[in-house]
Amino acid sequence: MRRLPAGVAAGHPDTARAGLAVLEAGGSAADSAAAMILAGSVAETIFCGLGGGGFATVYDARTATVTGLDFFVAVPGLDGTIAAAPQEISVFFGSVPMPYSMGGPTVAVPGAPSGAAELNRRFGRLPWADIVAPAIALASDGVRFSSAHAELLPDVAPAMVAGAGIDIYSREDGVGGRRLLLADETIDHPGLAGTLAALAQYGPQELLTGDLGRAMVAAVRADGGALSVQDMAAYRVTDLSPLRVPFGPDTLHVRGNDLDGFGRSARALDLAAVRRGGIDRARTFVRALRAPLARTETTSLVAVDRFGNACAATHSLGLGSGIWVGGVHGNSMLGEGELLRGEVVPGARMGSMMVPSVVIGADGDLRFAGGAAGGSRIRPALLQVMAGVLGEGRGVGEAVAAPRMSVTPDVVHLEPGFPDDVIAALRADGEEVVVWDRSRPYFGGVAAIAVDGPAADPRRGGLALLL
Numbered sequence: 001m002r003r004l005p006a007g008v009a010a011g012h013p014d015t016a017r018a019g020l021a022v023l024e025a026g027g028s029a030a031d032s033a034a035a036m037i038l039a040g041s042v043a044e045t046i047f048c049g050l051g052g053g054g055f056a057t058v059y060d061a062r063t064a065t066v067t068g069l070d071f072f073v074a075v076p077g078l079d080g081t082i083a084a085a086p087q088e089i090s091v092f093f094g095s096v097p098m099p100y101s102m103g104g105p106t107v108a109v110p111g112a113p114s115g116a117a118e119l120n121r122r123f124g125r126l127p128w129a130d131i132v133a134p135a136i137a138l139a140s141d142g143v144r145f146s147s148a149h150a151e152l153l154p155d156v157a158p159a160m161v162a163g164a165g166i167d168i169y170s171r172e173d174g175v176g177g178r179r180l181l182l183a184d185e186t187i188d189h190p191g192l193a194g195t196l197a198a199l200a201q202y203g204p205q206e207l208l209t210g211d212l213g214r215a216m217v218a219a220v221r222a223d224g225g226a227l228s229v230q231d232m233a234a235y236r237v238t239d240l241s242p243l244r245v246p247f248g249p250d251t252l253h254v255r256g257n258d259l260d261g262f263g264r265s266a267r268a269l270d271l272a273a274v275r276r277g278g279i280d281r282a283r284t285f286v287r288a289l290r291a292p293l294a295r296t297e298t299t300s301l302v303a304v305d306r307f308g309n310a311c312a313a314t315h316s317l318g319l320g321s322g323i324w325v326g327g328v329h330g331n332s333m334l335g336e337g338e339l340l341r342g343e344v345v346p347g348a349r350m351g352s353m354m355v356p357s358v359v360i361g362a363d364g365d366l367r368f369a370g371g372a373a374g375g376s377r378i379r380p381a382l383l384q385v386m387a388g389v390l391g392e393g394r395g396v397g398e399a400v401a402a403p404r405m406s407v408t409p410d411v412v413h414l415e416p417g418f419p420d421d422v423i424a425a426l427r428a429d430g431e432e433v434v435v436w437d438r439s440r441p442y443f444g445g446v447a448a449i450a451v452d453g454p455a456a457d458p459r460r461g462g463l464a465l466l467l
Contacts, residue, residue: 002365002451003061003308006467009447009454010036010301011373013463014043014143016456018134019303020465022126030058030123031131032303033311034116038135038199040299040315041112042192043143045168046152046160047299047317047373050195050207050328051216053111054298054315055255057242057356057369058123061308064364066253067123068240070349071115071315073108073333076231077346084224086335089158091319100319101335102159104223107321108333108350109231110216113204118237119311132200139193139327142186148461150183152441159332162322164190192327207328208232216325223323226346234347247271247359248390250367254357260379262355265289269383271391279425282405282418285387286431289380289407298354298373300447302454306467310369310449312356314378353378359390368396370448373460374441380406381444381457389450396450397464400457404443415439 008019018039019032027035033056041049048054053072060067077083086101120131153160153169157180161169166178168189173179181187198206207213213232220227243256245263248271254263265288273284298316316331323330333350344350355378356371368389372382381404388399403417412431414423416438426433436442445460456462 004304004310004366004369004449004451005453006304006306007449007454007465008032008036008301008303009449009456009462009464010040011047011299011445011447011456011460011462012040012043012146014138015040015301016463016465018138019301020467021134022131023303023305023467025126025130027126027305028124029303029305029309029311030119031126032305033301033313034119034124035131035134036301036303037112037116037313037315038132038196039138040301042135042138042189044299045189045329046149046156048112048315049317050112051110052315052317052331054115054313055352055354055356056115056119056311056313057253057358058119059310059358059366059369061366064360066242066358068242068255069115069118070238070240071111071118072352073111073331073350074231074235075344075346075348075350076109076225076227078230078234079228081226081228083226091156091158100159102162102319102321102332104220104225104321104323106332106335107220107225107227107323107330109227109235110207110331111235111237112315113199113207114235114237115315117204123311128203129200132196136193136196136200139189139196142188145181145183145185145187146461147183148441148459150181153180156319159319159322164324165320165322165329189327195326195328208235212326216328216330219323219325220330231346247386250359250361250390252357252359254355258353258355259351260353260376262379262383265379265383269387271387274387274391278419279422282422282426285384285405286407286412286426289383289405290409298375298378300356300371300373300445302370302447302449304369304449308366310358310366312358312369312371314354314356314371314373316354355379355382357382359386368448368450370446372444372446374444377406377442377444380404381446385446385448395452396448397455400446400448400455406443415443
């Protein structure tokens with residue numbers, strides 16, 4: 001049996017190091033992913049946290065089977081409470097304003113701690129306390145605020161620098177005011193180490209129905225939200241039956257209920273045109289990827305253990321609600337308009353674009369494992385990397401770093417590096433083409449492992465490590 005190299009990839013160096021430490025201690029890929037979910041909730045709080053939720057896809061090398069887990073947020077209101085109107089703000093992505101809501105009415109039922117615990121319980125080898133320990137150490141010592149996060153912070157400051165966030169993401173400027181946190185400064189989360197210690201001792205129920213969970217409910221309801229103890233008590237991680245989609249000679253396994261139809265896009269992509277390159281490659285991506293622009297913040301991670309098992313996970317906080325309890329930032333998923341595409345029913349899972357995925361060959365061997373972050377850019381980022389590795393034969397690091405496109409109904413956005421003849425041909429096709437001056441987190445962040453090892457996205461300041 002051919003196995004992918006054991007290792008990890010994640011959106012922050014400290015997140016990746018936590019995952020590798022768990023693998024080195026004999027943990028499984030799922031153990032490593034669980035530790036990275038928790039460590040990322042300390043190191044990557046501009047994107048994710050214990051108050052958020054996500055999805056995981058687990059590959060079992062012994063049986064060549066795939067299991068999907070849904071630990072995304074749930075809609076509150078089971079006790080009949082109706083939320084007040086949220087606080088409307090605007091955040092800017094570059095010069096483009098994005099409508100957004102925050103405050104207690106945007107907080108949904110969190111699932112990240114439950115998801116990490118379920119990965120460890122069902123697929124793990126190490127004690128739960130060992131999974132939480134790296135995150136506790138990070139929360140106790142503080143982490144380096146990455147340059148990628150510092151670059152993005154001004155765009156999302158109206159949401160992040162609110163409530164206790166003003167002390168976490170800003171500093172006194174020496175002249176009576178405050179400035180935003182800078183790259184390489186230490187980011188501290190008061191109370192978070194204690195919260196994680198309670199999570200290690202009592203499990204995820206402490207953050208749902210224990211003292212910490214009840215304190216979050218009280219804070220959310222005081223700000224007009226609908227979150228209740230009943231909502232928290234009802235939360236469960238659920239299984240997802242992965243969708244199977246042909247991808248060349250291989251089979252993509254991915255959740256089939258994502259908001260952006262990743263499986264449909266993968267099926268629609270002409271891999272022969274991708275392999276031909278040039279304008280044929282660009283045109284098939286434009287056709288497969290065209291979709292409206294949306295904004296939500298996520299992070300992605302992946303691990304493969306020494307036995308060939310794999311776990312890819314993606315999780316998110318939204319942009320944050322401004323509600324903080326015990327170092328935990330309440331999510332703002334009910335303020336993410338792009339996620340609200342149908343009736344919002346108390347107790348139901350919210351929709352998401354997240355698609356942690358694995359690709360399996362005809363022989364049952366794992367060919368690719370990974371996921372992407374970036375809202376509506378998850379689909380184009382991950383599909384372009386998968387096609388680069390499995391269609392064009394690129395190394396995974398090269399495929400992750402390669403120039404990307406993002407296609408809205410009206411505009412084809414290109415990172416620098418696309419050939420001039422491709423740009424000219426797209427414009428001749430009638431496309432409005434915008435060539436960005438540099439690579440940006442806008443184009444998504446991918447963490448993946450393929451036959452040549454792991455790769456993390458330089459756009460997000462990530463790190464990949466081999467065991």
